[in-house]
Amino acid sequence: MPGLASAQTVTPDLFSSTRQSQIADPNSPLRRTTADAADPLNDSKLPDPDRDRRAPSRIGQVPIYGTPAANGASTAGYDSLNRKRQQPKYYPGQAKPKPRPGPGTPPPTPPPRNATGQLRLSIAPSETANKPPLPPAMAGTVPGQPTRKRLKVDDDPFGAVGDYAGSFLIKTAVEVMGGYDTNPGRLYQPQGRAFYMVSPEFLAVSDWERHSVVADLRGSFTGYGSSLTPNADGTPLSAPLDVDRPNLIGHIDGRFDVSRDTHLTAQARFLVATDNPGSPNVQTGLAKYPLYSTIGGTFGFDQNFNRLQVSAGATIDRTDYQWSKLTDGTMSSNDDRNFTTYGGVGRVSYELTPAVKPFVEVQGDSRVHDLTLDRNGYARDSTGGYAKAGTSFEFTRLLFGEISIGYAMRDYADTRLNRLEGLLTTASLTWTATPLTTVKFYSDTQLGETTLPGTSGVLSRTYTFEVDHDFRRWLTGIGRFTYGTLDYQGDNRSDKIYSLSGDLIYKLTRSLWIKGTLRRDILDSSSPGSSSASTVVMLGVRVQN
Template sequence: MARARRSAVVALLAAGAVLTCAAPACAQGARPATDGMTDSRLFVPAIDGDARNPNRFRRPAYGRPPAFGAGTSGFRSTNTRAVPRPPVPAVVEAAPLPPLAPTDVTVPEVYRAPPLKRPPSANPPELPSVHQRRAVVRRGPADEDPFGPLGIRAGAFVVKPAVELSGGYDTNPPRQTQKQGSPLWMVAPELLIKSDWSRHELQLDLRGSFTGYTDLPDYDRPMLDLKAKSRIDVSSQTRAELEARYNLQADSPGDPNSPKDAAKPPRYTTTGGTAALVQRLNRLEFTLKGNVDRRVYQDATLNDGTTLSLDDRNFTQVGGTLRGAYELSPGIKPFVEAGLDRREHEPVSALRDSDGRTLRAGLQYELTRKLVGEISAGVLTRDYDNPAFANVRAPLVDTALTYFMTPLTTVKLEMKTTVDESILPGVSGSLTRDYSLQIDHSFRRWLIGTLRFGYGTDDYEGSLREDERYRVSAGLLYKMSREIWFKGEVRQDWLRSNVGGVDYTASAILFGVRLQR
């Protein structure tokens, strides 16, 4: 029986194998002919699985459910009912413990040292910084002149010494119609001392020069100008200003007030001082100033070797001014000024004593550092004690403006009106007006060119004489370093008068070096 069952199983397996091999052959034989046409089912993508029963994806078990973190208000973004949470059991307070019975315990005494006290002068300990910060380096203001002298520090003062050495040629040192030329040389030392205090200020300005002419030594010209200025800050609204001065000069060659037969221009000295009080009341500012000056002439040396006293030209001037200014805005300050002065001569010429009055109004301004200065106009009068002398009355125009046209170009304009003394017969005084224009241009920060134009008039009251003065000059300054500068200048002077025999023309050229510290 067992053998028969095994034979039946083998027969069944053999029959199945035959049927399996015959099925593909039948299928190939039953496929219809396509006549070269491509079966469209070749381009149908195969589907992994049964298209009528697509795959089903389970919900991932990772992440947070949509209602995770919802509050107790009952809202859930899944729109499903929240599962009620089991109630939290109440906390049952434990019964208080019975009080402890008091017990006496002996504890040994422990000595504690008192805390150390930090002395008042000691600095507090520095706490470590969480973030390490780099120190901030603040740059100082830009140096206006990188080739300017730095000076020498002497305690609370800054000392700036300098000296100029020049040489050249002048075609007419006597300033006469007949020219007489001569080589010239000049030495000009100077010393500037200025305090560096937080309050108050003291400044000494000492300048001098000596111009020598090789072929005409009689026309050598000394010059000395000494000034001491101080400012005392009484309060934030009040200050006092003091000034003392000394000046040594010589009459200009060709001056009509000099003796005709003088061998060389006479010299004179001027000594004086000024005291001023400035009071500021909000935007108002008042300045009260008083001054005194004394001019003394030395005796003149004549061509024959004798001397001539010039005491009749000595005089003393005492005066005062009062100015009121109002600051309209920062940098714009209109003002009104009134001044009085008295000139008294030596007894030999007491009849030349006179009183002067000045009234003017002006504007002092500083507009964004482009235009800085002061301009004023008014009336100037001088009345003489001697009725034989004509009084002087004239319009007054004073200007000192600086216009910074570009960072490289600067324009300066100056105008001044004064009444000078005169000893000409029948002449009460000389009304002098001076105008000057200066243009500075920096080709480089160390190379500066300068052009100057000057014009002036001298009107002798009581006489028909009127003089006109002209000057043109061009200069070049080369700043080699802070200590050494090289200079060169060419200038031309003219004098034209309605009186014959006094006109002249003069030309000069100068080259020099300036040593400073």
């Protein structure tokens, strides 16, 4: 409007390229400060050569605000609490920290840049450059989360994992095999049969801070489907017509920790099996093998006196035989073979080093039969035992085990039966030859019963040599050789046993394996017509959890 023209004011262009000086009004009621008075821009009498120049650009410059941190702190190390201050120790060649910047310190040099204005790196990128970062939960950087532990190397990546039932770790497995045996009855004149075998397994181990319980149960049933053929001349076979063989073995071990050095121990064990084919104890004319069972237990304690350990226990075992079923349909008693064993065992060991622990072990027992006289008129009650000395050892975790040597003997109530005695050798050694190859050696000696007239018993020794090799993690080969001797003292009979076998295991997963077995068994007997040989071929699967 024309009437308002005189009231209009001109607004200066704040974004003009020409910088105008802002001069304080001398008539202003506000008092000028010392900084205003010293500012040359506020003095209109002095010429300003840079007044018409463009301000420098701050793009790419590192801004500096105020004075550096701790600019006024003293370097004398004064502490108002009068605490002693330890000077850090620097090793030769170690870089020392630079002193803090003080007043008048020039600003830091900006990082170097290339021609395009990008920062130029003076060091190589880190290992994590251009890699996706780990989630915080896996990296262990979540606040309050404990440090993530490194997982242990799995020595058996295809082994059974098991399941927890309360505080017990339980592992189960079953093998189903099929194959062919050229001589299942271990006859002098072999008769071959196809067979199947089912072998279940059960293992339960407690996971307690104190005390312990372990249950290990294993079994098998071998069925041949059809019976053997009788001799053409009508004479009975030395083996039953029905050669199906069940087998079940197991033990339950318990430990009660009274204190750190005192432990109460207990074991319950059982065995269900048949007579060994080819044994002279097997009657002629049998329709099937009689089953026998052995049930027993041990109750004892372990006491530690620093490096000295004393162990002792009382044992009891009961052996019972079924009546034999003959081919003519009659039954034959085996009560003369039933007996009960009462005994005890003690062991003293001393830990020379953590890897070497020698020991001395003594055992004694008494066998009492249900019948005073057996079928041949001999009193089979006896007393006996053994004494042995040896050591357990572990060398660099590559060779470990236990080896011992001693003497075993048994005296019988019937004076017509001589003492049963012999050298006792036991061993259990494991040698890790390479990370892929393991060598094992086992040895055992037993004093067994027999029904042969005039024969005290049988002294049996077995030696087993085994090599396990992993061609791959999922492919394992096992070679095994067993040699044994059976000495029937009081009789001229002497048997030798040879067994050579090879297993190939293909591990598909932790739960499913494929297993193949080839075995050759030989019985070389001094008794005419008692020697035998057989070849066994098996193929099947193993399912485990």
